[in-house]
Amino acid sequence: xxxxxxxxxxxxxxxxxxxxxxxxDLLGCLLVHQTAQGLCxxxxxxxxxxxxEGDPASHSHAGRTSRNxxxxxxxxxxxxxxxxxxxxxxxxSTGREGRGEAVLVRAxxxxxxxxxxxxRRGALDPRxxxxxxxxxxxxxxxxxxxxxxxxxxxxxxxxxDDHDVGDVEITARIGxxxxxxxxxRFVVRASPFVSRRSAMRAR
DNA sequence: GGAATGATGTACT
DNA sequence: GTACATCATTCCG
Numbered sequence: 001x002x003x004x005x006x007x008x009x010x011x012x013x014x015x016x017x018x019x020x021x022x023x024x025d026l027l028g029c030l031l032v033h034q035t036a037q038g039l040c041x042x043x044x045x046x047x048x049x050x051x052x053e054g055d056p057a058s059h060s061h062a063g064r065t066s067r068n069x070x071x072x073x074x075x076x077x078x079x080x081x082x083x084x085x086x087x088x089x090x091x092x093s094t095g096r097e098g099r100g101e102a103v104l105v106r107a108x109x110x111x112x113x114x115x116x117x118x119x120r121r122g123a124l125d126p127r128x129x130x131x132x133x134x135x136x137x138x139x140x141x142x143x144x145x146x147x148x149x150x151x152x153x154x155x156x157x158x159x160x161d162d163h164d165v166g167d168v169e170i171t172a173r174i175g176x177x178x179x180x181x182x183x184x185r186f187v188v189r190a191s192p193f194v195s196r197r198s199a200m201r202a203r
Numbered sequence: 204g205g206a207a208t209g210a211t212g213t214a215c216t
Numbered sequence: 217g218t219a220c221a222t223c224a225t226t227c228c229g
Binding site: 048050057058059081083084085086087089091104106132133134135173174175176177195197 | 208209210211212
């Protein structure tokens, strides 16, 4: 696997596009988090788009609330929420400010800070470190305190190094009960680091 | 005030 | 494949 020497931080214009476009283009980009413990990063291999309209599965579907407020923030702001009382999921707001769109990052290929990531998650196979939305949040040291923080500057950000991800598979989203049929999940087909659950379900 | 519900992960059969 | 931990948010009365 090659790494380009040049990488650039994604700016507001990248996230200002529609959620599906952002979700697709985030594949291959690097999610990076710098803490006092060290720097951790991973290459994004699985995302899901959640829309502002016509998407009952989106947290913004019923309008703006205190929980989902970050989805309505300027594009490039983190939306982090707790799920099942146990885990947290990491999203980025997209589209026009106030619209209520976001992209959920579901899986990473761990890159830098592997030791620290293992410590946070327990001694594990690299494929088990970030292969799920709750896992990657834990591995990178993210949490609810990052909700509402901008990714455009500061210790948490997304970088692009023009890595070629190859074939992208587009499927239905995982783990939702509404709008199960919308093709809004984007997966790097060749990656062994994606979440394991299948999008295919009998209906 | 009370109850239902999850964009999950892990362990176990 | 199924069971369940665990709690903030949301919705209803």
